Amino acid sequence: MEKHEISIERISYPMPCSIVGVKVNGKPNFLTVAWFSMVNFKPPYIGIALNTIHYTNPGIQESGTFSVNIPSSDMVEITDYCGIVSGRKYDKAKSFEIFYGKLKTAPMIQECPYNLECKLIQTVKLVSNELYIGEIVAAYSDEQYLTNGIPDMKKVNPIVLSMPDTKYFKVGEYLGQAREIGKKLISKKD
Numbered sequence: 450m451e452k453h454e455i456s457i458e459r460i461s462y463p464m465p466c467s468i469v470g471v472k473v474n475g476k477p478n479f480l481t482v483a484w485f486s487m488v489n490f491k492p493p494y495i496g497i498a499l500n501t502i503h504y505t506n507p508g509i510q511e512s513g514t515f516s517v518n519i520p521s522s523d524m525v526e527i528t529d530y531c532g533i534v535s536g537r538k539y540d541k542a543k544s545f546e547i548f549y550g551k552l553k554t555a556p557m558i559q560e561c562p563y564n565l566e567c568k569l570i571q572t573v574k575l576v577s578n579e580l581y582i583g584e585i586v587a588a589y590s591d592e593q594y595l596t597n598g599i600p601d602m603k604k605v606n607p608i609v610l611s612m613p614d615t616k617y618f619k620v621g622e623y624l625g626q627a628r629e630i631g632k633k634l635i636s637k638k639d
């Protein structure tokens with residue numbers, strides 16, 4: 450079958466949605482971020498790619514901290530809202546119950562099932578974006594979202610963003626256990 454060459458813009462597909470929390474000018478602010486990923490195993494580092502135009506960015510440099518909060522699917526409207534209005538004009542923090550952890554300066558969202566508290570390690574300046582790499586110093590969740598002490602994706606029920614058509618989805622069906630299901634093929638190929 451012949452491949453079609455398609456647009457190279459916004460190719461990440463699909464992506465989980467987060468709401469990043471930062472103190473800006475001494476006040477908590479939140480913005481939606483889909484471009485985030487683990488970038489180091491030990492110690493655990495997470496990277497968030499923010500456009501340089503955002504109100505939030507100077508707050509990360511100033512406080513040296515940020516949080517990554519994972520909203521559940523029933524928070525889709527507020528997640529979208531945090532991604533379409535700026536802290537320059539709107540007080541997004543008043544939509545949430547906020548708590549602080551060990552670092553004291555990274556605002557986190559109580560309503561989100563899963564919260565990561567991060568200390569800024571490195572800023573990589575790219576062309577239109579800045580990649581903020583933070584060490585995860587603590588992770589928080591509620592009993593109702595855990596199975597055997599770890600966040601359970603079915604219970605957390607995260608939001609997935611499809612790109613480049615910018616549509617929100619829930620996570621679909623379980624396929625199998627990673628690093629297990631492929632083992633069947635090892636003996637076949639050897």
Ligand SMILES: Cc1cc2nc3c(=O)[nH]c(=O)nc-3n(C[C@H](O)[C@H](O)[C@H](O)COP(=O)(O)O)c2cc1C
Nearest residue numbers: 480481482483484499500503504505532534535536
């Ligand atoms: C679903 C969604 C995902 C987004 N992901 C990112 C992202 O990964 N990086 C980014 O810089 N902006 C992203 N944005 C845009 C910012 O969240 C948005 O511009 C926000 O209003 C900036 O807030 P601030 O001005 O208060 O900093 C996203 C927006 C939406 C709706």
